[in-house]
Amino acid sequence: MKWYLKCLKQYAVFSGRARRKEYWMFVLFNAIFVFVLMFLDKMLGLNYYMQYGVLYTIYAVAVLIPGLAVNVRRLHDINRSGWWVLLSLVPIVGGIVLLIWACTEGTHGTNDYGEDPKTIAE
Numbered sequence: 072m073k074w075y076l077k078c079l080k081q082y083a084v085f086s087g088r089a090r091r092k093e094y095w096m097f098v099l100f101n102a103i104f105v106f107v108l109m110f111l112d113k114m115l116g117l118n119y120y121m122q123y124g125v126l127y128t129i130y131a132v133a134v135l136i137p138g139l140a141v142n143v144r145r146l147h148d149i150n151r152s153g154w155w156v157l158l159s160l161v162p163i164v165g166g167i168v169l170l171i172w173a174c175t176e177g178t179h180g181t182n183d184y185g186e187d188p189k190t191i192a193e
Contacts (some may be wrong), residue, residue, distance in 0.1 A: 075100035078141045079134075085153060089144035090177055090188045097141050104130060142169075147184035148177035 074096035078089075105127065111117075112124020119125065143153030149172055158165040180187050 072096075072100065078137050081137070081140060081144075083136050083140055085140050085143045086147075087144055087185050088148040088177065088182075088188050089141050090148060091145075091174070093188070094141055094145040094173060097138070101134060101138065145173055147182075148188065149175050150178045150182040150184065 074093045077093065078097045108126040108130050109122055109124065112126050113122075115124075115126075117124040117126060139156065142156050146153050146155050151172065155172075156169070159169055177187065177189070180190075
């Protein structure tokens, strides 16, 4: 949970690096909250279009920028430009490439985007 909160505190910080643990814990807690909110929307009758409801929409808008920021910082950790996040706009192929990069270990030591977050944490 602390990694999720860390991403929310770094709301619009697109500089620096995010290690795999930070990224995947954000993804995990984000998925949990989405499922809970979709369930609550359905139980409370707040759905307005297919599966999407009011609570889900508010949450999705609130975490849009932190989600983009942690994606960009994750790409920085593997020494790639944050602009590569636009690859997600390409159906299937873009998502697969970004998934592989999200699973890739970050560069050791300093890279173009800052210090290694693993060595800073230790």
